[in-house]
């Protein structure tokens with residue numbers, strides 16, 4: 064059973080996921096097995112730089128599109144959508 | 147909203163931390179702004195080790211009486227003496243008397259077929275992801291590219307339980323070990339030990355070796371490596387691939403600091419060509435942690451008016467023969483510029499293929515006609531690659547620098563600077579709204 | 587060393603490119619010289635709104651004529667030109683501005699341009715992100731949007747395909763008496779030289795009544811559907827019709843990419859291309875008044891450009907009275923993307939001694955030469 068203090072529950076594309084505090088949204092997306100985004104010509108893409116430079120990890124976080132998921136820490140109840 | 151500082155430091159890597167701590171010790175009101183969730187910069191964040199120096203400086207930082215602006219990303223300078231920063235949807239103007247730029251460096255990426263597939267990352271990139279919670283135990287990783295980060299990353303991932311299948315360094319190892327030592331501020335011996343440690347866990351080292359293709363449909367399945375004229379496939383879960391570092395020059399360029407040969411020009415006291423603006427660490431030349439710490443201290447003291455102490459440190463730097471060793475030492479093999487096929491994407495934001503770029507004479511033409519570099523990364527990835535692929539000079543990449551130097555909310559970009567930082571009441575440009583006949 | 591041509595076009599902005607294509611397609615031996623990049627001047631900065639404007643009958647004639655030429659061409663435009671017939675909504679915030687909607691609608695009808703009048707609710711349905719309530723709007727469905735540098739690139743490639751020759755990067759140091767001297771020391775000889783240097787026009791031809799008028803634009807990341815039409819305010823009506831003061835207006839454009847292009851500003855007497863924080867902030871403030879949620883979009887770039895402004899806000903098209911060989915195609919201010927095709931057509935008609943489809947007189951450069959002579 065997940066320890067309520069040591070873990071956070073969020074949803075990635077509607078699917079529940081539990082992660083440790085300090086986990087970035089980009090890591091959570093990868094754990095969920097989804098590409099972070101589809102490129103403008105439809106290719107699957109995931110994080111490249113891990114440091115907020117490349118914008119490949121953009122996802123919709125709590126309704127806000129184009130968020131660099133590698134720079135955001137997961138929070139309880141977060142809703143993450145990838146395109 | 148605005149905040150005023152005697153000395154504002156941008157970047158909380160080694161150089162920025164040293165600058166901020168030194169300036170605060172001199173009694174100045176200091177602000178330290180950094181866009182990452184935590185201080186340490188790329189080196190201390192993504193390094194394998196917590197070197198003694200890192201622990202020491204982070205402790206000093208925690209003890210220092212200064213204002214930490216962690217998570218704030220500078221994207222504009224709406225007027226002289228002011229930088230504008232954003233965090234989530236908050237926007238703030240940071241006003242300064244003296245500014246110290248310690249914006250660090252990022253990895254260089256080069257395009258090759260398949261490099262856009264998910265699970266192909268930078269070396270520092272995968273390392274940062276793992277530190278951000280990505281499970282790596284039992285995963286097969288190929289580490290490739292060039293530069294000091296590779297070994298450190300391989301060692302770190304191995305310690306976290308990754309199966310590092312291969313480490314492919316484009317350059318000869320004997321050149322890389324001293325560079326790695328310099329960059330991380332660790333004795334070369336120790337690193338050699340680490341390298342053997344990684345090897346002992348089953349990794350193979352190749353030099354003069356690099357990836358020429360990544361295979362897979364929705365994500366990476368295997369990587370094709372090449373050494374001499376031989377190539378072979380290696381199955382893996384992740385490819386961690388970066389080609390050394392490039393300095394982050396956008397902010398110095400926005401402020402008008404002189405840039406030569408791809409680095410900010412700074413004098414012995416780290417003063418740039420712009421009055422009251424100092425620069426320390428990688429943007430002035432990639433020289434490793436120890437040099438960055440020294441430059442940071444010099445800049446911090448000089449900005450605080452402790453000139454004699456700053457000069458003393460600067461002399462020590464000369465005496466000890468610190469140089470920007472990594473500037474010329476790690477030259478990319480020209481063959482790396484020939485890996486992309488016609489259809490290989492170079493600009494990942496706008497999906498611009500190699501063939502579309504080749505027709506153009508320079509960066510600006512390519513940008514205008516293909517949309518290369520027009521996406522949110524603002525050319526940070528593709529511009530750097532294009533510089534190497536086509537010889538389009540860094541100057542042209544920087545010449546078009548304009549705010550916002552990072553994407554920012556329209557409302558942050560448009561926030562009025564009128565009520566901020568105005569002790570002397572600069573005249574406004576006097577734009578009147580809607581007082582006109584023509585619209586277009 | 588010297589080459590002989592029927593026409594040498596100086597400048598490969600959208601106007602020069604259109605002129606070169608028109609010349610080449612009419613069988614003239616054509617050369618075109620560009621000092622920087624193709625479409626790298628004002629054309630790179632422009633919004634690319636293909637719009638009918640009615641400041642004066644002459645402006646309306648040229649914009650309308652040009653717009654029909656763009657429509658005829660639209661099927662052949664490659665994808666990268668991003669031609670999108672999204673139409674314009676002239677947005678009225680109150681009843682006074684609604685009267686302008688009615689006036690405009692009647693005027694456009696006399697020119698044979700179909701429009702529709704939207705009331706407050708219809709406008710809210712058409713553009714859900716606009717502030718509510720607004721009084722209404724005039725919809726001009728025939729207006730369009732395109733990406734100017736690639737449009738210039740396309741026109742130029744067509745010209746080259748028809749036999750025109752490009753000299754680039756080559757700057758013309760002087761152009762007079764049928765001779766264009768280039769910066770590599772060579773000379774091009776031509777029966778006619780078409781001067782299409784945009785805002786730099788006065789550098790090559792001192793004394794031209796052209797001033798640089800700076801503009802700012804901001805573009806966002808991709809938000810498909812955030813706006814659906816080019817949105818332009820009618821709010822300028824209530825304030826002074828100033829030709830001189832710095833000003834901003836609400837003018838927002840949907841790009842085919844889903845990006846939102848935010849305009850626009852006008853400034854004289856500023857030569858440098860730097861982005862001006864005050865202007866940017868007034869411009870964005872204005873956009874936020876009309877589109878309250880636009881502030882939450884991510885802005886990825888801002889830039890400036892210079893329009894070639896004339897005293898009477900009409901371009902200079904036709905022969906330059908002081909030099910028989912010299913023809914002008916410049917001074918298009920904020921409408922050169924739209925009017926490039928019409929400009930090229932009437933210029934070449936006139937140059938070949940043919941009847942122009944719309945009267946060329948209002949645009950003839952002689953109108954300034956004359957007034958100077960009398961001054």
Ligand SMILES: Cc1cc2nc3c(=O)[nH]c(=O)nc-3n(C[C@H](O)[C@H](O)[C@H](O)COP(=O)(O)OP(=O)(O)OC[C@H]3O[C@@H](n4cnc5c(N)ncnc54)[C@H](O)[C@@H]3O)c2cc1C
Nearest residue numbers: 597599601627628629632633635758784801921922923924
């Ligand atoms: C912010 C802004 C928004 C705008 N929005 C719109 C819009 O929505 N719709 C619209 O229709 N118009 C718009 N415009 C106006 C439009 O961009 C211009 O009118 C148009 O691009 C002018 O084209 P041009 O070819 O005359 O000039 P340019 O594009 O400037 O081309 C002139 C070319 O000549 C070259 N040149 C100059 N001198 C020499 C020389 N001596 N030798 C060789 N080459 C030379 C230059 O390098 C340049 O490439 C806008 C303008 C701005 C600034």
Ligand code: FES
Nearest residue numbers: 113115117118133
């Ligand atoms: S992975 Fe590059 S910005 Fe997040």
